[in-house]
Amino acid sequence: MTPLCTIIPPYLLDRLAELGDENARRSLAADTALRAARATALRAAPLPxxxxxxxxxxxxxxxxxxxxxxxxxxxxxxxxxxxxxxxxxxxxxxxxxxxxxxxxxxxxxxxxxxxxxxxxxxxxxxxxxxxxxxxxxxxxxxxxxxxxCVDVIGHELTHGVVQYSAALEYRGQSGALNESLADVFGSLVKQYALGQQAADADWLIGAGLLGPGVRGVALRSLKAPGTAYDDPRLGRDPQPASMDGYLETGSDQGGVHLNSGIPNRAFYLTAVELGGAAWERAGRIWYDAMTGGALRPDADFADFARTTVAAARSRFGEGPVVEAVAGAWKQVGVPAL
Amino acid sequence: MRIQVSRSGGFAGRTTAAELDTRARIDAPHVHALAREAVAGASRNRVYGVPDGYHYAITVDGRTVHCADPSLTESQRELVSLVLHQGVQLQD
CATH class of the missing domain: 3.10.170.10 (Elastase; domain 1)
Structure with missing residues (x-):
């Protein structure tokens, strides 16, 4: 239980600290100091x-x-x-x-x-x-x-970002991309707040959201879609991790929360391949794809994959970054080239 | 009267469905009135709601209507809550 501040979200630290957990109290103090330092740096920077x-x-x-x-x-x-x-x-x-x-x-x-x-x-x-x-x-x-969960809050607000940028239609593959972007940036909000590297993050959405008796760690996992929970009441995490498991369904507006596991994992694979903090390069590429104006509202997975490869190329040039993005999409079975 | 409610979507993307048979209920007249009010004028087609909002399919005696959060009518909200809490869970 030592490096608590890198794994556990602040609200959970708050709760543990309230319960008298000494580690949590220390981590919370460290975390608060980190956030205070960041806030000071932010105040010093010129703001628009x-x-x-x-x-x-x-x-x-x-x-x-x-x-x-x-x-x-x-x-x-x-x-x-x-x-x-x-x-x-x-x-x-x-x-x-x-x-x-x-x-x-x-x-x-x-x-x-x-x-x-x-x-x-x-x-x-x-x-x-x-x-x-x-x-x-x-x-x-x-x-x-x-x-x-701060990632749940980041998730909801990213739906707002999508609404004002790519405006992806909320059904079928474009809807699953809308959901995936919400999960990706929701997870990045948490990673950024905690100052975590890609390799250290939990890559979970809704860690701490499940009730006390529920068998599971979260609602979704970007790292390993389909493994977040397996519980008699809740059932089993239904997310596919690649196109082999793509779900054709009429419910959930065509499986927007289900098939989003596929692009989620492509982001995770890109981030760990590139290393460092996920919001820096992988996040920048996904952000450019989301806001760059190249996506149509009915974009499918392959459209989005190509857009991320193009975004990687224009920001980082031909080379290992482009290869990492294309390689990640290949691993989840989506053609990107 | 048999009333089925299927709730899908939501942040978790889970589908929950339940059925309520009003025959044995002493408040059956109230539930019947509520059900009639809930389906009157509602959409027969699937409606697309807001991101992460729940989508509901309400079936009353074989006739299905659709609605989505947050734009449920008061009677739809009451009926959905009643059926999902007090009805028999259905396998999706």
Whole structure:
């Protein structure tokens, strides 16, 4: 239990620290120092017209949106951990977009970010409604509070980035690409917040989200799609890891959360092949592909694979980076050349 | 009256389905009214919802309608919750 701060998300450290775990308390202190240092560096850097504002509202267990505003940009933390986690998660996502990719908020123009927590009763979900992110509390049996994972928050906001960039249609392969981009940048938000290298990251989406008795580690794994959980109540993680297992289905809008495992793994393979921090080169290539204007809204996996190879070539030139991207797609069975 | 609800999509991409048979229920008249209200005017075609939103297929006596979060009517929301919580789980 030594290098806690590189594996466990801050909210979990908070929880462990509350429970009196000495390692967690130390890691939390280290983590806080890291974030403070980063925040200082950020303040020193010239910013394009300030940070986009964040607003968190509370639906009070109803399904009426947006709910009552409970925290705004720069305001003090509230007594409600879900509110503060949502606020911090929005901040972590804004930080990745701005500091790494130079993008001001999800639209690139400083769009204020809105979130609603405590949506519905024991609501087992989180979603992006086109304008705001909405979080349920989970039923506490199968799922815990959806604000608990910074990668889930990054995932939802990336749907916003996609909406303002590639605008991938949310069905079939283009929908699975939309989902995969949300998972990729959701995972990068977490890795960036924790200062992790590609080789050290857990590559999980929703680690800590599953209820106490559920057999599994998370909802999805970019590293090993199909292995995140296997539980009598929840069933087995259905994600394919390559085109051999591609699922043709009418449900889930054509399997958008299922087949996304294939491009997810292509990103993971690219990132570990390139080494270092995943947000630097692999993330930059995927970001360029998402925002470069070359993708059509109905793009399929092969279109996206070719777009990433072209993005790698234009940013890093012919050579090992292009080969790593093309090699990753080949391993998951998608033609990229 | 037999009411089936299938909920798919969502952040986890899981499908959950359940069926409620109202014959033995003392609140059957209320549930029947709720079900009629929930399906009246709803789409017969699949509707595409928001990213990670749930999609619901509600079948009342063999007639299926579709709706998606967050734009459910109050009666659809109440019916979906009732059937998924109190109905018999169906294998997908």
């Amino acid at each position: 017209a300030g940070r986009p504002g964040r607003t968190v509202a509370d639906a009070g267990h109803s399904t009426r949106l947006p709910g009552r505003t409970v925290r705004t940009e720069g305001g003090p933390p509230t007594a409600d951990p879900a509110v503060n986690r949502a606020y911090d998660g929005l901040g972590a996502t804004l930080a990745l977009l701005l500091e790494v990719y130079g993008r001001r908020s999800v639209d690139g123009e400083g769009l204020p970010l809105q979130a609603t927590v405590h949506y519905g009763e024991e609501y087992d979900n989180a979603f992006w409604d086109g304008q705001r992110m909405v979080f349920g509390d989970g039923d506490q049996v199968v799922f815990r509070d959806f604000t608990g």
